[in-house]
Amino acid sequence: MDIQSLVKELKTANDAKIVFYVADGLGGLPVEPGGPTELEAAKTPNLDALAKQGVLGLMDMIAPGITPGSGPGHLGLFGYDPVKHLIGRGALEATGVGFKLGRKDVAIRCNFCTLDPQGNIADRRAGRIPTDESAPLAIKLRQVKIPGVEIFVEPVREHRFCVVFRGEGLGGNVADTDPQKTGVPPLDPVPHDPESRRTAEIAKQFFTQALKILADQPKANGLTMRGFACAPHVPSYEEVYGLKPAAIAVYPMYKGLAQLVGMEIVGSPATLAEEIDVLEKAWNDYDFFFVHFKYTDSRGEDGNFPEKVKMVEQFDAQVPRIVKLGPKVLVVTGDHSTPARLKSHSWHPVPVLLSSDTCRPDGCQKFGEREALAGGLGHFPAVCLMPLAMAHAEKLEKFGA
Amino acid sequence: MDIQSLVKELKTANDAKIVFYVADGLGGLPVEPGGPTELEAAKTPNLDALAKQGVLGLMDMIAPGITPGSGPGHLGLFGYDPVKHLIGRGALEATGVGFKLGRKDVAIRCNFCTLDPQGNIADRRAGRIPTDESAPLAIKLRQVKIPGVEIFVEPVREHRFCVVFRGEGLGGNVADTDPQKTGVPPLDPVPHDPESRRTAEIAKQFFTQALKILADQPKANGLTMRGFACAPHVPSYEEVYGLKPAAIAVYPMYKGLAQLVGMEIVGSPATLAEEIDVLEKAWNDYDFFFVHFKYTDSRGEDGNFPEKVKMVEQFDAQVPRIVKLGPKVLVVTGDHSTPARLKSHSWHPVPVLLSSDTCRPDGCQKFGEREALAGGLGHFPAVCLMPLAMAHAEKLEKFGA
Numbered sequence: 001m002d003i004q005s006l007v008k009e010l011k012t013a014n015d016a017k018i019v020f021y022v023a024d025g026l027g028g029l030p031v032e033p034g035g036p037t038e039l040e041a042a043k044t045p046n047l048d049a050l051a052k053q054g055v056l057g058l059m060d061m062i063a064p065g066i067t068p069g070s071g072p073g074h075l076g077l078f079g080y081d082p083v084k085h086l087i088g089r090g091a092l093e094a095t096g097v098g099f100k101l102g103r104k105d106v107a108i109r110c111n112f113c114t115l116d117p118q119g120n121i122a123d124r125r126a127g128r129i130p131t132d133e134s135a136p137l138a139i140k141l142r143q144v145k146i147p148g149v150e151i152f153v154e155p156v157r158e159h160r161f162c163v164v165f166r167g168e169g170l171g172g173n174v175a176d177t178d179p180q181k182t183g184v185p186p187l188d189p190v191p192h193d194p195e196s197r198r199t200a201e202i203a204k205q206f207f208t209q210a211l212k213i214l215a216d217q218p219k220a221n222g223l224t225m226r227g228f229a230c231a232p233h234v235p236s237y238e239e240v241y242g243l244k245p246a247a248i249a250v251y252p253m254y255k256g257l258a259q260l261v262g263m264e265i266v267g268s269p270a271t272l273a274e275e276i277d278v279l280e281k282a283w284n285d286y287d288f289f290f291v292h293f294k295y296t297d298s299r300g301e302d303g304n305f306p307e308k309v310k311m312v313e314q315f316d317a318q319v320p321r322i323v324k325l326g327p328k329v330l331v332v333t334g335d336h337s338t339p340a341r342l343k344s345h346s347w348h349p350v351p352v353l354l355s356s357d358t359c360r361p362d363g364c365q366k367f368g369e370r371e372a373l374a375g376g377l378g379h380f381p382a383v384c385l386m387p388l389a390m391a392h393a394e395k396l397e398k399f400g401a
Numbered sequence: 402m403d404i405q406s407l408v409k410e411l412k413t414a415n416d417a418k419i420v421f422y423v424a425d426g427l428g429g430l431p432v433e434p435g436g437p438t439e440l441e442a443a444k445t446p447n448l449d450a451l452a453k454q455g456v457l458g459l460m461d462m463i464a465p466g467i468t469p470g471s472g473p474g475h476l477g478l479f480g481y482d483p484v485k486h487l488i489g490r491g492a493l494e495a496t497g498v499g500f501k502l503g504r505k506d507v508a509i510r511c512n513f514c515t516l517d518p519q520g521n522i523a524d525r526r527a528g529r530i531p532t533d534e535s536a537p538l539a540i541k542l543r544q545v546k547i548p549g550v551e552i553f554v555e556p557v558r559e560h561r562f563c564v565v566f567r568g569e570g571l572g573g574n575v576a577d578t579d580p581q582k583t584g585v586p587p588l589d590p591v592p593h594d595p596e597s598r599r600t601a602e603i604a605k606q607f608f609t610q611a612l613k614i615l616a617d618q619p620k621a622n623g624l625t626m627r628g629f630a631c632a633p634h635v636p637s638y639e640e641v642y643g644l645k646p647a648a649i650a651v652y653p654m655y656k657g658l659a660q661l662v663g664m665e666i667v668g669s670p671a672t673l674a675e676e677i678d679v680l681e682k683a684w685n686d687y688d689f690f691f692v693h694f695k696y697t698d699s700r701g702e703d704g705n706f707p708e709k710v711k712m713v714e715q716f717d718a719q720v721p722r723i724v725k726l727g728p729k730v731l732v733v734t735g736d737h738s739t740p741a742r743l744k745s746h747s748w749h750p751v752p753v754l755l756s757s758d759t760c761r762p763d764g765c766q767k768f769g770e771r772e773a774l775a776g777g778l779g780h781f782p783a784v785c786l787m788p789l790a791m792a793h794a795e796k797l798e799k800f801g802a
Contacts, residue, residue, distance in 0.1 A: 001484050003464045010467070053434055360749050361435050363771055378750075378780030380465055387466030391748040398746055399463055400470035400483065401493050 004079050004240060007387050007396065011242040016328035016393040018243070019279075019289045022077065023315045024070075024254075025297030025338025027350045027369065031305050038296075038305060038340060039351060040368040042312035046319035047332060047353065048366035054330075054355035056364045057377025059385060061336050067347040071095075073335035074257040078290075079241075079386030080234050087260070088172060088229020093162050095256030097154050101231035106170045106199050109227040111178065112137065112159045112220035115211075119185045119222075124178065125159040126220040134159060137220050144209040149202050159220070163206065171196030171230070174203060178224035186224050199228065236262025237288065241390060246282050248275045249292035258290055272314060276321045283325055291322075300338030308340050329392045330355045331385065332367070352377060352385065356392035405480050405641060408788045408797065412643040417729035417794040419644070420680075420690045423478065424716045425471075425655075426698030426739025428751045428770065432706050439697075439706060439741060440752060441769040443713035447720035448733060448754065449767035455731075455756035457765045458778025460786060462737050468748045472496075474736035475658040479691075480642075480787030481635050488661070489573060489630020494563050496657025498555050502632035507571045507600050510628040512579065513538065513560045513621035516612075520586045520623075525579065526560040527621040535560060538621050545610040550603050560621070564607065572597030572631070575604060579625035587625050600629065637663025638689065642791060646689035649676045655693040664691060673715060677722045684726055692723075701739030709741050730793045731756045732786065733768070753778060753786065757793035 028038035035041075061068040061076040062083065071092050072082035087095070090107035101107060112134055114123035126134070135155035141163075142153045149167035156162055173192040179185075189203040203225055214221045237245040239262075246266045247258030255265045264286070267278030272293055279289055293315050299308035322330060332355075337348040351372045362376030377388065390396050429438035436442075462469040462477040463484065472493050473483035488496070491508035502508060513535055515524035527535070536556035542564075543554045550568035557563055574593040580586075590604035604626055615622045638646040640663075647667045648659030656666045665687070668679030673694055680690055694716050700709035723731060733756075738749040752773045763777030778789065791797050 003467070006464065006467060006484065358430070358743070358747075360430050360438065360770060362774055374774055376774060377465075378459070378774075380780075384465040387464065388748075389466075391466035391468065396466065396468065396748070398468045398470050400473035400488060401490060 002081060003383060003387055004081070006399065007079070007390060008235070008240045010396045010399055011390065012395055012397050013242050014393070014395055015287070016395060017287050017289070018329045018389050018393050019291065019322055019327040019331065020077070020389070021291050021319070021322060021330065021332045023293045023296040023312065023334050025300045025336060025345065026334025027337025027339070027346070027348050028300065028308065029339035029341045029346070029348065031341055037369050038300070038308040039312055040370065042309045042316065044312060044316040044367055046316050050319065050323070050330065050332065050355045051353055051364050051367040051371065053359065054353055055359040055362050055377050056367065056372040056375025057352045057354070058349035058369070058372050058375070058379045059333065059352050059382045060349050060379070061382045063381070065347050067345050068336045069345065070253060070335065071257060074254070076382035077333070077335050077385065078237070078261050079383050080261065081383055085232045085234050087232050089227025090162070090172070090229035091231050093156065093227065094154065094164055095260065096253040097156055097162060098252030098256055099152065099154055099162070099164060100259055101164070102166065103231065103233065104166050104168060104170065106165045106172050106228055106230055108163045108203070108225045110161050110163050111224050111226070112161070113186070113222045113224055114219050115222035121179065121182045121184060121186065121222065123219070124182060124224070129159050129219050131155070131157050134161065134220060137214065137217065140213055141210055143213055144206055146202055146205050151206070163225070165199065165202050169195065170199045170202070172199065172228050174200045174228040176224070176226040177203070177207070178226050186222065189225060196228070231260060234261055238262055241288070241386065242395070243288040244286045245288035245290065246286040247290045247292070248278045248282070250275065251292070251294050254292040254294070263290060272318055276318050279322065280325065296334070297338045300340050301343060303340050303343040305340040328356060329389050331389055333385070349379060354388060354392065358392050358394070403482060404784060404788055405482070407800065408480070408791060409636070409641045411797045411800055412791065413796055413798050414643050415794070415796055416688070417796060418688050418690070419730045419790050419794050420692065420723055420728040420732065421478070421790070422692050422720070422723060422731065422733045424694045424697040424713065424735050426701045426737060426746065427735025428738025428740070428747070428749050429701065429709065430740035430742045430747070430749065432742055438770050439701070439709040440713055441771065443710045443717065445713060445717040445768055447717050451720065451724070451731065451733065451756045452754055452765050452768040452772065454760065455754055456760040456763050456778050457768065457773040457776025458753045458755070459750040459770070459773050459776070459780045460734065460753050460783045461750050461780070462783045464782070466748050468746050469737045470746065471654060471736065472658060475655070477783035478734070478736050478786065479638070479662050480784050481662065482784055486633040486635050488633050490628025491563070491573070491630035492632050494557065494628065495555065495565055496661065497654040498557055498563060499653035499656055500553065500555055500563065500565060501660050502565070503567065504632065504634065505567050505569060505571065507566045507573050507629055507631055509564045509604070509626045511562050511564050512625050512627070513562070514587070514623045514625055515620050516623035522580065522583045522585060522587065522623065524620070525583060525625070530560050530620050532556070532558050535562065535621060538615065538618065541614055542611050544614055545607055547603055547606050552607070564626070566600065566603050570596065571600045571603070573600065573629050575601045575629040577625070577627040578604070578608070579627050587623065590626060632661060635662055639663055642689070642787065643796070644689040645687050646691065647683050647687040648691045648693070649679045650693035651676065652693070652695050655695070659691055673719055677719050680723065681726065697735070698739045701741050702744055704741050704744040706741040729757060730790050732790055734786070750780060755789060755793065759793050759795070
């Protein structure tokens with residue numbers, strides 16, 4: 001039995017509130033040998049105060065050495081085995097534009113392409129058509145009608161858009177139609193299992209109708225389809241933890257990931273301060289809050305160490321407002337590391353701070369990666385974080401007599 | 402393959418002796434933020450001397466955040482996966498009164514109740530009948546005879562007693578007969594699988610005969626049956642580790658748990674000093690000793706921090722007598738945490754001290770939770786403790802060539 005199943009069995013309800021305050025890509029690296037990481041370089045008086053009372057640790061999101069994408073990183077953070085519950089490319093793309101994927105949905109990443117008069121691909125990305133030209137075309141494709149299936153088309157960016165088929169018996173195991181070269185026509189959608197035959201048939205009809213709609217376009221007169229995927233079928237936060245969870249985020253991707261595990265998306269904040277406004281207003285209506293801050297990751301991806309440090313400081317500055325609400329358990333962490341030095345997600349373990357009145361003190365004096373090495377939580381897999389939060393919230397019964 | 406199976410394969414015999422010196426509920430919490438835990442507050446010169454030579458660590462009995470009952474806590478300590486090998490309620494109750502459960506046994510927790518003239522339950526606990534009245538009644542029920550099955554009836558306390566059926570093909574999956582309300586008769590025992598049909602049939606006959614025996618009782622003229630359970634079928638210490646193990650404990654529950662894994666119960670000590678007397682006398686006859694001290698847990702459950710500290714000091718005082726016997730490996734730990742502040746078992750990891758001449762020193766200077774954070778054993782699952790003890794006792798062969 002995995003730990004999530006155990007937690008599901010042992011969960012018990014009380015009024016205690018849990019907050020996950022998540023700085024995307026929080027973990028970092030020094031720019032110079034022996035120097036501080038972004039988190040260590042930042043002035044974080046509020047997080048340091050929490051670290052003194054609470055308990056620190058380091059978390060592997062998936063396993064040592066494995067760099068998580070945003071999908072697996074968040075699934076791990078939420079307590080779901082990210083290897084068992086894979087989020088397919090199409091599902092992540094749809095989720096990323098804020099589409100609420102349901103259990104009867106198959107999502108597909110699509111590219112506009114340019115077809116020559118023979119129907120062969122002349123440009124696989126339709127000349128990198130700009131978003132303001134491609135978005136109206138994607139919306140035009142909503143005219144496609146296929147009996148027995150509901151179709152959603154969402155613009156993404158440049159040549160990219162996203163299609164969702166909703167209906168009974170639609171498997172997600174269909175081969176890409178992008179031949180990955182020019183001078184040949186798009187491939188037929190080929191089903192890889194019997195459950196996906198109908199999906200492939202619908203995809204073929206979609207393609208045929210779309211070509212008619214796009215026929216007079218100079219650049220985007222064709223399309224390819226990739227990453228067919230159903231939504232991962234995970235039990236909801238309510239089922240597993242008995243929690244009523246709210247997600248507060250600026251970016252659609254994170255709202256989408258939270259919604260996959262049954263969190264309710266609250267408010268439409270545009271800044272971190274507004275996210276905390278939303279948290280304050282929603283405080284009495286939920287018992288779990290996921291608050292997501294994007295810009296630590298963004299500046300890490302940019303390779304901008306000093307700006308990532310500033311983002312950590314902005315993140316720190318809002319901590320007192322959260323503490324004032326009186327959560328029983330406040331967890332501060334990330335969904336993966338994004339060291340500015342690497343300009344990308346990395347496999348380095350993610351620092352965690354857990355603050356609660358039931359913490360056993362560990363002597364840590366501030367929040368940072370080195371300090372967390374001697375933290376009371378030790379070095380642990382991300383799927384154990386929710387069980388720990390549930391325990392400190394006193395929402396878990398004893399196992400066995 | 403799990404680690405226990407690996408150990409089973411690699412085990413090898415020698416004369417080295419291993420002692421597990423276990424203070425129940427040893428792990429604790431400070432009463433004031435930043436203060437010492439019970440173990441840290443106690444003066445433990447003998448354990449501190451061991452800590453300097455040995456190696457410390459912290460142990461999750463089941464998984465991070467999961468609070469263990471005494472059954473799972475001890476199974477984990479003994480190296481058995483406590484989630485895989487669940488000890489049912491009835492089996493634990495029988496074990497708790499010192500009954501030696503065998504492989505053909507089904508154990509049942511029973512309550513005396515009061516039935517009205519129509520056979521409906523008037524009082525589910527027979528007016529909380531005192532033990533000195535209920536115990537003779539339980540013993541009287543030993544008159545029940547059912548062909549093909551051996552029956553044991555053991556008094557417990559107040560309205561509670563315990564019944565064990567011993568025979569071939571007795572499953573443990575039978576529904577409780579306690580309707581959880583008054584004004585209705587006890588329920589029939591309903592089997593939940595084909596293997597438990599015979600058990601249910603025997604339970605029904607037991608009920609019928611018992612009613613006749615109890616007919617003239619003013620309070621305890623009926624009974625209900627709950628928590629039907631077979632003993633967990635675990636391989637013995639001898640099979641897994643090749644050890645000849647002795648258990649030394651004051652309380653029946655812990656003798657019972659030790660007996661479930663095939664330990665021999667030695668002596669009938671009433672105090673910790675007497676337990677060590679037993680250890681000294683039995684030294685030449687066994688190669689593994691489990692010595693259990695109860696009162697650290699008791700005072701923790703009472704919420705009495707200073708008294709738990711005193712119990713730790715009493716526990717420490719006997720250490721030199723154990724050391725003098727010259728065990729190759731001495732492990733000092735608990736089966737779970739029982740912080741006085743929480744007045745209950747908790748999920749906090751349990752401090753471990755392993756002393757042996759093959760320890761790699763870790764710089765720890767005394768035995769305590771904070772010190773153990775930097776210990777050489779790290780933070781590890783309880784099922785790894787026996788493999789570590791076996792290794793330091795040089796009782797494990799190399800794996801692979």
